[in-house]
Amino acid sequence: MIEIEGITKRYDATTVVDDVSMVIEPRTIAVIVGTSGSGKTTLLRMINRLVEPTAGVIRLDGADNRSLPGYELRRSIGYAIQGHGLFPHRTVAQNIATVPVLLGWDAARIKRRVDELMTLYQLDPQAFGPRYPHELSGGQQQRVGVARALAAEPNVLLMDEPFGALDPIIRNKAQEDLLAIQKRFGTTIILVTHDMEEAVHMGDKIAVMDAGKLVQYAKPAEILAKPASAFVETLVGASEKPFRLLSLGRVRDAVETGTAEGEAIPGDASQRDALAELLWSGRPALPVKGADGKPLGRVTVDGLVKRAASPA
Amino acid sequence: MKEAGVKAWVPSLLRLALVVLLIAFVSNPGWFEPLLKPLTESNAPAIYNQGSLLTLTLLHLRTVLIATVAATTVAVALAILVTRPAGVEFLPLSRSLVNIGQTFPPVAVLALAVPAVGFGEKPTLIALFLYGLLPIFENALTGLTTLPANVVEAARGAGMTGWQRLVKVELPLSAPIILGGIRLSVVISLATATIGSTVAARTLGEVIIAGLLSNNLAFVLQGGLIVAALAVLIYDGLSAIERYTARRMGQETA
Numbered sequence: 001m002i003e004i005e006g007i008t009k010r011y012d013a014t015t016v017v018d019d020v021s022m023v024i025e026p027r028t029i030a031v032i033v034g035t036s037g038s039g040k041t042t043l044l045r046m047i048n049r050l051v052e053p054t055a056g057v058i059r060l061d062g063a064d065n066r067s068l069p070g071y072e073l074r075r076s077i078g079y080a081i082q083g084h085g086l087f088p089h090r091t092v093a094q095n096i097a098t099v100p101v102l103l104g105w106d107a108a109r110i111k112r113r114v115d116e117l118m119t120l121y122q123l124d125p126q127a128f129g130p131r132y133p134h135e136l137s138g139g140q141q142q143r144v145g146v147a148r149a150l151a152a153e154p155n156v157l158l159m160d161e162p163f164g165a166l167d168p169i170i171r172n173k174a175q176e177d178l179l180a181i182q183k184r185f186g187t188t189i190i191l192v193t194h195d196m197e198e199a200v201h202m203g204d205k206i207a208v209m210d211a212g213k214l215v216q217y218a219k220p221a222e223i224l225a226k227p228a229s230a231f232v233e234t235l236v237g238a239s240e241k242p243f244r245l246l247s248l249g250r251v252r253d254a255v256e257t258g259t260a261e262g263e264a265i266p267g268d269a270s271q272r273d274a275l276a277e278l279l280w281s282g283r284p285a286l287p288v289k290g291a292d293g294k295p296l297g298r299v300t301v302d303g304l305v306k307r308a309a310s311p312a
Numbered sequence: 313m314k315e316a317g318v319k320a321w322v323p324s325l326l327r328l329a330l331v332v333l334l335i336a337f338v339s340n341p342g343w344f345e346p347l348l349k350p351l352t353e354s355n356a357p358a359i360y361n362q363g364s365l366l367t368l369t370l371l372h373l374r375t376v377l378i379a380t381v382a383a384t385t386v387a388v389a390l391a392i393l394v395t396r397p398a399g400v401e402f403l404p405l406s407r408s409l410v411n412i413g414q415t416f417p418p419v420a421v422l423a424l425a426v427p428a429v430g431f432g433e434k435p436t437l438i439a440l441f442l443y444g445l446l447p448i449f450e451n452a453l454t455g456l457t458t459l460p461a462n463v464v465e466a467a468r469g470a471g472m473t474g475w476q477r478l479v480k481v482e483l484p485l486s487a488p489i490i491l492g493g494i495r496l497s498v499v500i501s502l503a504t505a506t507i508g509s510t511v512a513a514r515t516l517g518e519v520i521i522a523g524l525l526s527n528n529l530a531f532v533l534q535g536g537l538i539v540a541a542l543a544v545l546i547y548d549g550l551s552a553i554e555r556y557t558a559r560r561m562g563q564e565t566a
Contacts, residue, residue, distance in 0.1 A: 050468055075471030085466030088561040089484045098470045132560060148470070158469075 001026050002047065002156065002188065007056035009042050016042045018212035019056070024205075026061075026155075027186040029179075031203035033193055033235065039212040040192045044158050047190065048077045060156065075099055078157035078187070082164040084145030086133040092118075092144050093129035099152040117147040120181065139170040146178065150185070159191040163198065175202060196235055200224070200244045208232050220248055225310060242308035247272035251288055254307060255297040260285035267296050275304045327548060334541045338365045341534070348530040358530045360519045369538060372515040375433060375508065376501045379440035384494055387445050391452035392478065410449045413442035418504050422511050436508030436515070443504055444497035451493025455486025488558040495550040502543045506535070 002024040009017040017039040024030040034040040045051040047058055049070045058065045065073055086095050093114050100110045118125040121143040133141055142162065149157055162178075163171045175198065182189055193199055199206045200220045207217045208231070216228035224245050227233040236244065251274045252267035264287040265274050278286055278301050285300040337344055341359040348358040359365075390406050393399040418439040425435035459482055467481045483490075509517030516535050523531025 048469065050465075071471045071473045073471070074469055079466070079469035081462055081465060081469065083462045085460075085462035085469075087463060087466070087481060088460075102471055102476070134561070145466075148466075 001059075001061055002190070003057075003059040004043075004047075005057045005059070007043065007046060007058060008054050009039070009046060009051060010054045015212050017046070017053075020209075020212075020214045021056075022207055022214060022217050024188060024190060026188050027182075028204040029182060029189040029191060029202055030205050030207060031191045031193060031199040032207045032209060033196060033199045034209035035194060035235075037211075038209040040209045041160055043209065044160055044190060044192050047156075047158055048074045048079060050074070075102055075152065076154055076156075078149035078152075078154040080146050080149040080157065080159045080162045082161040084133075084141050084162075084165075086141055086145055086148070088133055091130050091132055092123070092136070093125070095133065095144055096148045096151050098148055103152055105152075113151060113153075117150060121147050121177065123147075139166060139174065142166055142170075142174055143177070146174075146181075150181070150187070153185070155188060157187045157189045159189060161193055162191070164193075171198075178202070196237065196240075197244070197247075200247060208235060221245065224248075241310075243272050243275075246270065246275055246304065246308050249307065251299055252290075252296065254299050254303055255288050256300060256303055258285070258298050259295070260287045260298040260300075262286065264289040264295065265299070267291065271299070271304055271307060274299050275301070275308070278304070327545065330541055330545060334538065334545070337534075338369045338538060341365050348534065351530040351533060352528055356526065356528050356530075360522065360531055360534060362522060363514075363518065365519070365534070365538065368514060368516050368518060369542070372502075372505055372517075372539070373542070375436055375505050375513065375515055376440065376498060379437050379501055379505075380444055380494065380498050382437075383441050383444035383497055384448055386441075387448035387493070388452045388490060391449055391456055395453065395456040396474070406449070410445045414446035416442065418443050419507060419510075422507065426511050431512040433508070433513045435511050436505060436513040439508070440501045440504060444501050447496040447500070448490065448493040451496075452486065452490045455489035456482055459485055485561065488554050488561075491550060491554045491557065495547060495554065498550065499543050499547050502539060502546065506539060 004020060004022050004024075007017060007020045008015065020039075020043060022030075032040040032043060042051055046053045047060075047065065049065060060077075068076075087098070090098075096114045096117055097110045100113060105113075114129070115125045118128060123140060123143065128136070128140070133144065136144065142165070146159075146162060149159075163174050166174060178189075179202065181187070191198075191202060193202075200223075203220055205217060206220055206223050208215045208223065208228075210229075210231045216223060216232050218226075218228075223232065224236055224241055227236055247270045249271040250267065251265055251269050251271055254271050254274070255267070260283070262281070262283060265277060267288055267290050274286060274288075278284070278299070284302075285298045287298050288296040290296050345358045352358050387410070390410070394403040394406050421439035421442055422435050425438045429435055429438070463481065463485070464477070467477045472480065505513075505515045506517030506520055508515050509521050516539050519535030519538075520532050523529065523533075523535065
């Protein structure tokens with residue numbers, strides 16, 4: 001659990017982060033969204049004390065984050081940044097092993113962990129371990145960056161626009177990978193982004209920041225349904241709201257009884273994808289299949305349209 | 313492709329030939345006497361006869377090596393100091409000191425140093441050391457201040473201490489640029505070391521000065537050629553190391 005209490009950061013006369021308080025539950029993903037200059041990155045960097053706050057306290061599992069020297073604190077917290085920041089003079093395996101080496105793990109344990117993470121990220125340890133970062137594609141570099149951040153099995157992972165430099169297709173894959181890995185390790189993730197789409201997709205909760213202040217901190221559905229201010233409303237994008245709301249739900253949860261013609265859609269696809277498919281193919285209903293391929297029922301345009309309406 | 317392969321071999325062959333020629337000349341100068349004889353007048357010796365060319369070459373190299381190691385140590389240490397938060401205010405001061413070292417002519421340094429430390433190798437070392445500081449310092453400064461920001465950020469974020477960041481990230485990343493400074497400094501020192509012989513340092517300058525004093529063109533030429541060959545070979549060798557370190561990091565090779 002991460003408790004942020006009255007955190008303020010001032011540079012001379014400018015207040016970058018203004019009295020922010022929030023609690024991030026363990027094993028969840030909190031996404032901080034905001035425009036550039038909203039203070040979201042500074043807030044993130046105060047959690048691992050890359051920036052020291054002017055006022056306020058941040059507690060990690062009850063312990064003040066100032067109870068350790070900064071560098072020791074940072075070894076216990078994963079940190080992944082935009083453009084990955086891989087060390088160009090070190091191999092992929094050495095990059096991933098950075099924090100474990102700093103912590104003094106023995107060689108066998110480091111190798112086991114590096115191999116495990118590389119396998120998890122679909123990078124063959126034999127083939128990619130000895131390569132240098134510049135020999136990898138952008139998507140592979142990004143994966144190595146996240147693997148490096150996770151290497152020492154941190155409970156908390158901070159990510160600053162980790163997918164910002166990726167093209168849309170690779171970004172999608174990277175987001176799915178991260179969600180899968182978060183489930184597997186139970187890591188608490190705090191992710192900074194300016195992309196509301198990404199925030200709605202990834203976040204258990206979304207924190208919206210504007211001019212250093214925390215404007216709203218709530219579940220994605222609530223942010224969409226009840227934006228706290230005109231700023232949040234703009235950020236959500238009025239015309240995008242119904243679709244974002246649909247993207248939160250799975251097809252499985254919108255299934256009606258009955259049958260329909262044509263190719264079935266998997267139950268764990270998003271309702272937004274289902275609606276898009278319906279509209280595109282001009283059909284009123286689609287069959288739905290479970291993970292085992294068995295039919296679950298169908299989704300209809302009418303049903304989805306009702307779900308896309310404002311819950312208020 | 314085959315043509316390119318052949319072309320790539322030509323410089324290496326030339327270098328190898330130069331190395332063989334240089335070794336042959338300094339160890340057995342007698343073989344080359346017929347070539348240099350036409351440059352002498354009234355039966356003067358064509359090959360330097362007041363000492364062994366091999367010994368002088370080795371002493372010359374030793375002088376340059378000592379001066380460069382000292383200059384590198386001081387210049388890199390200074391560059392590290394002024395790029396730490398605690399040392400930033402010393403940057404202008406260090407810059408001026410190092411610049412003075414470069415603008416002060418080595419001959420003048422020799423003249424000033426001799427009364428203080430006497431004749432021989434010492435004043436030469438002082439002159440070369442001062443003269444060699446600037447390129448290394450400036451390059452080290454450039455290297456340490458132009459590191460990719462997100463890499464430095466990642467090093468901090470991973471929990472490296474200031475010292476670990478310096479040793480594990482900052483110095484290795486600036487190594488190619490620092491090596492470039494050392495290369496410049498070495499080449500300048502190789503040439504400048506010859507004037508050390510005016511204050512009785514044992515360098516290849518002895519051969520050139522002897523030639524000038526006795527109006528013997530053969531002496532001047534052999535002293536100058538050995539220094540030139542050393543400079544070319546060492547420059548090439550250091551460039552190759554530089555390219556290797558840069559390529560490993562995926563940096564553009566110059």
